[in-house]
Amino acid sequence: MSDAREPLPESAIERNAVNIQRAVVGVCVLLLLADVAFTFLGHRHTHFGFEGYIGVYALVGFVSYVGLVLSAKLLRKLVMRPEDYYDAPVVAAAPVSEPAPVSEPAPATEVAPDTTEDPS
Amino acid sequence: MSEHLPILMVLVPLLSAPLVVFIKHRKASRVIATLACALSACAAWTLALQMSSAVSYPLGGWRPAIGIELRVDFAGAYVAAIVSTIATFAISLGTRGTREDVVGREMFFYAAFLMCVAGLMGMVVTGDAFNVFVFLEISSLSTYTLVAMGKERRALTAALNYLFLGTLGGTFVLIGIGLMYQMTGTLNAAAVSARIREVEHLRTTHVAFAFLAVGLGIKLAVFPLHQWLPGAYSQAPHAVSSFLAGTATKVMYFQLIRVVVSFFGVAYVFDTLHFGDFLLPLSLVAMFAGSLSAIFQPSLRRLLAYSSIGQVGYLTLALSLGTEAGLNAGLLHLGAHAVTKTALFLIAAAFIAQVGDDRLDRLSGLGKRYPLLSLGFVLGGLSLIGVPGTVGFVSKWALLEAVLAGGRPWLAFLILASSMLAVVYVFRVVEVLYFRAPLANAPPLARERADWGSWVPAGLLVLVSVGLGVWSELPSEYVATAAQSLFGGAR
Amino acid sequence: MSQSLGVGVALGLPVVGAALVALAGKRPNVREAVTGLTGLATFVAVAALYPAVVAGRLPELQLVEAMLPGVPLMFRVEPLGMLYALVAAGLWPVTSAYAAGYLREHHEQNQTRFFVCFALSIFAALGIAFAGNLATLFLFYEVLTLATFPLVTHHQTPEAQRAGRVYLGILMGTSVCFLLLAIAFTYYAAGTLDFVPGGILRGHVATSSLPLLLALFVYGCGKAALMPLHRWLPNAMVAPTPVSALLHAVAVVKAGVFAILKIVVYVFGLDLLRDTGASDWLMFMASVTILLASLIAFKQDNLKARLAYSTISQLAYIVLGAAMVTPDAILGGGLHIATHAVGKITLFFCAGAIIVTAHKTEVSQLDGLGKKMPITMAAFLIGSLSIIGLPPTGGSWSKWLLALGAAEQSPVLVGVLMLSSLLGIGYLLPIPLRAFFFDPPASPAREHGHGHGHDHDHGHAQDHEHGEAHPLMLVPLSLTAVGCLLLFFYSQHVVALLRPLVTP
């Protein structure tokens, strides 16, 4: 909007960005540990065999995510276009004489009156 | 009294003609002429409506085949009624323009007119081949005179042209009659038809027929022998052109029918001589060429005249089918066209009397000024096209049914396609009348209002043509009877 | 007896109205009051026949014993004719009110002639609707052509005259050359011209010539504007807009498709066509017309021209309905006569109101008009929906029935109908939507870019201040728009009326 935009003072979240990232890593580690604990202590309710391995969901989450983003980057090469891509008019290449014929064909004998007026 | 009706129809106008000349009174001559025509018409109608079979009237009490016989069948009565009625309309209530055409020559004009009527009526009622020729010549000679009375100098040229060609036609007819007499030894229609069988195979009989057909063809204005017609119709005084348009070619058509049906016999003419194959293409060309020419005519009366040539094409087409249905259609169309075309010529006369000349442009924008006349023209034009609700449709319908019964649908299509040309020339006039601004530099109109004499007769005829288009039983049934008796008699 | 009197009254009123209008020509208020009142009276007279028809008693009136040998001039009010008559008579008063407003606002010439011809057109339309045999139908068909001819050439400009020539040439040419031939042949073959339930041709015409005869009939009814005989319709757009409304919604085009439907039902008979497949080619032709006309409509910038091509496309629906000869298709075709009439007349009313009030004729000039003429454009939107066939408008039911019939014939036809609905969205809906959601074109230069024959001064004049259309136009167009919506809920009655057509 306005051209001269100044960033607002840093918020708590921005100040603690790194801490938040660390917290995420911490939670990840905890979850892995919980998984290990649960595998041995509790009963795992699964549909497929692969679900029985420890950390398999973690792996799936991570790998899928990375794969998705990377392949999307490849896709971008293929499909990205400038924002005004569709705004360009589509013009026919076939030979059409101007102006297009009106619906009522004037008899050949009649000559259209000259409508251009001399400004002077 | 009633047994003398056939001769009365002829005699009244014939005797009135010298009377007009003797009296030498302008107004009286008109009255006499009117009365004579009206009387003749009364006689014709009475006969037509009361007859139950063909009427034979031996002239002077001599037996037919020895004496001269007048013979009126249904078709003859029908044609006679039409001719005399149209004569009455054309002459009695004639427009002021009509009267002005012949100022100073009234006596001769009316006398000639009456002679012409007498000649035509005579041709219709006579049962004798030679009398056909006599009456033909009476009517023709008076017609030449009448045409020559036209206002413009070109009338003389037209009359001369007509005279020349008419005489040619008359001569051919005479030759034909002569040969026929030579072969059969009689001039009476009934006797000829009985005896012609014996000589059918002889070349001379063929030649006789050919001469008669071509001779009548000229008088009938069969394409391409129509050249006298446009000039005559467009140059004659108005009353005359209205009258001729409705009667002259019609009577000749009736004669042709009689030659084919009564004298030579349908079987002979169509099976042996293949006359249908000869007439059909000519009819088709006439239908198209006549109408096309009408489209391009710059003057109203010439437009109508060329339209007549096209309409004659329908008549001959109907005849060329060689069937009773065809005959029926031909007779119906004869009547329909007579009424319609006379009405249109009368209206044209009224218009021309108002604007002073007959160029089509001059009529621009007159539809509002003369609403009734214009409406009449539109309705008449619709009848000419054959729009339903008009008598022209009734006859066209009969023609279509006849053609279809003959197993030739393509012919039906051609008939209809040529009707489209009629649409074009009729609506050319309509457009000029209603949808064009009046000419800027037009000279002032002769009169503000059309006098009643100009539109009342035309209006009546238009009403007849529309009325009969809706209530068509009367003409349809009568003509059906006529065709049946003609055709049945021929078999 | 009283029923035939009713038929006579319904037919006679427009003629009397025409005469009175002609007499009152000098006083516009009286003249238009007369028009309106006779319109209403005619509608009442026609509606009075409705109960009898629904009850299965078909009122008859025979005027002339034999208009042609063996063919009377007679009327018989059967359901399909009843529907068409109701549509024509019902929309007449509305249209005349609209016409009164339009002609005055537009300062048209020859208004009396206009109203007289208008009344005569309705007379002819009713005659066609009630015709009891082909000859009567043909008679009134021609009367209709002639009565509308002066309306088409109303402006009397060379352009109007040329349009009039095309109009007359095609309509009269086809009717005389094809329709009359077909009628004559029918009479020759069947010996009668009466409209008989189940048809009159069975056993009289060789199977091989049935398609040809059908073609003669269908193209003989040039008013149905089936391609390639459609050109008269866009040409006739030079006429004043109430005339376009009359031509495209009430009388003329509906007369054509109505005649086709009637001929298919009562002359050929559904069974005959179904057994012989004589109408297969017509399905193809109608489909082609539906699609091609829609595609052409896309390219028309002139509003009335676009509506004209839309009409051509929509008429082909009805022809398609007739060609499919399944009960549902026939019902759908009949219903479409009504729904399309109401929808299209709304659109034309709107177009006329726009021309008179805003002096705009091109689609591209209409941006932003919704702010100045909200009711008009809202009505246009509703009319468009009805034409496209979207709920909640009547058009959706007629298309549903037609599509039901099509499903019985071939899935391809269903596809055609569906595709054409989509095309309809493309060429109709943007008009009201742009009017509501865009600003008016700002600079006169843009208008000049379209170069529509007006000089520069006029370009400025086009931006003049104006509000909603004159009430005499606004009320009729609102009424018909409401009619589109009502038909959504009351189509059942129409279908119930038509049901006897397909249930012997």
Add this chain to the structure above:
Amino acid sequence: MNALTQLFPGALMILGACFVPLFRGRARSAYVLALPLLSAAHLALFSLGHQGSATLFGYTLELVRVDALSRIFGVIFHIAAFLCCLYAFHVKRPLEHVATLVYAGAAIGATFAGDLLTLFVFWELTALSSVFLILARGLDEPERRERVFRVSMRYLVIQVGSGVLLLAGTLLYYQGTRSLHFGRMNLEESPGALFIFLAFGIKAAFPLLHNWVQDAYPEASVSGTVVLASFTTKLAIYALARGFAGTDVLIPIGACMTAFPIFFAVLENDLRRVLAYSLNNQLGYMVVGIGVGTELAINGAAAHAFAHILYKGLLLMSMGAVLYRTGTIKASELGGLHKSMPLTTAFCIIGALSISAFPGLSGFVTKSMIVSAVGEAHLLVIFGVLLFASAGVCDHSGIKIPFFTFFAHDQGWKVQEAPKHMLLAMGLAAALCIGIGVFPSALYALLPFPEAAAQYHAYETTHVLTMLQLLFFAGLAFITLVRLGVYPPELPAINLDTDYFYRRPLKRFVVESYALASWVRERTWGMALGLRGRALASLRRNHEPPRGRLGEPWTAGATTLFAALMLFTLLLLTSSAGCGGGEDAEANDARLLLDRVGAIEGVPEQAFEARMERVEVLRRLPLRGESLIAVREACAEMHGALLEADVQNALIHSIGAPDEDTPAEELARLERAFTAAEAAAARVVVHRDACVDGTATLRARYAPDRRGSE
């Protein structure tokens, strides 16, 4: 009461919408808010199992059908309608309110439609009403007008296209089954079902048919997008669940839907479009659930739709609030907004966690039903795809949306917090997300198969643990990638999707076709005009006086020449007839003869004179051919015999009857006369027989005269 249940659920909203323009200001907003509540109360009047019927054109329609499946969708649609109206409280223009209410009402109506025709009507109505929500944006932002208009047209065509497909399918289905009942359909049983399936598929945004969602939703107005995202696609899910539950092909389709859009979501810069892709992905879960078709799966699909409307609404609301305040929604232009819009941020995060299926929130308790159902069906590949997609959702909706909007790099936006009513709407939605997440049993009770739902436990340790692992490690991956600088930057660009095909090649094809058509037309017109001109000129040349020879009288000489020619032609014709020999001539003569014989036969026996005359004619006929001549000869003989008999008879008559005084010579004469007369009569008989025989032979050989019948 009874009168009210005659109306279909949602009718109050549609009817009420008509009166919105009558109100002004706050009254209008209050009225608009009241309508969904009223309508909800109206819905409460319907008991489970209610059926309302109507007839149309002879079909029986099932206007209302209330069962568990339709009820849960009806309920959530009402909630959504209320939230949307609340969210749009600030909108002054009646247009959007009317559109919202009609749209929601139509969607509810469609949900309770018991037959295909009613469904079609509402189906189209949703399409029609919703387009105004897109168009409305053009009113606010004139510079986007053209673009928005085109989008809305594309949207409308596709939506109505789905409608007409539904119609076509309905027709064909009816054709096959003679039933309009909207129930479980079988794809193989009729082509109609396939069409209906496709129609549903378009609205449910099946892969390759999906693009309208991403095209249109981000272009709608602030509140419009929320509304749009709530109804159309979920209605399609309902329809699929109703009509095609357990249709196997839905499983791969749904799996594809979950996976395919997330790639685009990662790349997309417009955040509302990201959400549109994510919407598509979420629909994929539901479609899979429907495809699996077990009670658990259907429950899951319905529940997920329920939850999805809420959290997707919440996300879109928060994005709308951002758009409302900042005027942009491009990730490349946003960042750091958590400082100025903390509440919005919070709500957005709740939504993001919900959609990511974070335990404790609504997405978790619903999505897991579907995943479990897939697991129970042992569809390993599908299961894997769904896991992959879960990670993907976590990225684009769970992390990308809040991160790039509210955190990331601060773009210096100083804006106000979202308006109160928006916050309220978001708060309610967030509360519902949490509520469902915490107390899933309330939702479960509403599901189509409540017993099955009651047995399902979402919060099972394994499940919670694995889900948390998945999400947190995905988050870890995000952090890693960002730290490594591998994460693709947000760029102001667009990405080609399937819409490319109809926006470029198809458009080009259309334009070229029109150009070609107009070129052809011009050419043919030119030729036609040229031909017409030439024909007219030729006609003029020939017919127009004074130059045209046909339209002007010729000289008399020319006519004479023609007359001579005609005479000649006629003679030629006739001579060929008269002198030609062979079969033709004989046939002619035979006809002639038969004709005359017919004439005799017509005359009664007594009319001796007439008969004689005609026989005389017959005798003198000019004939060729042996058989003909034989007949003629017989005739002549008969004629003679007749004459002879006649003479003898006359003689007998003149003598009179004999008596005693009669002289002998007289008697002898009489006797001779009698004898002669008898002989003549015998001859007559003989020759007549010959004549008749010959005639019969001739008749058989030569067809009867063609005019004989007339």
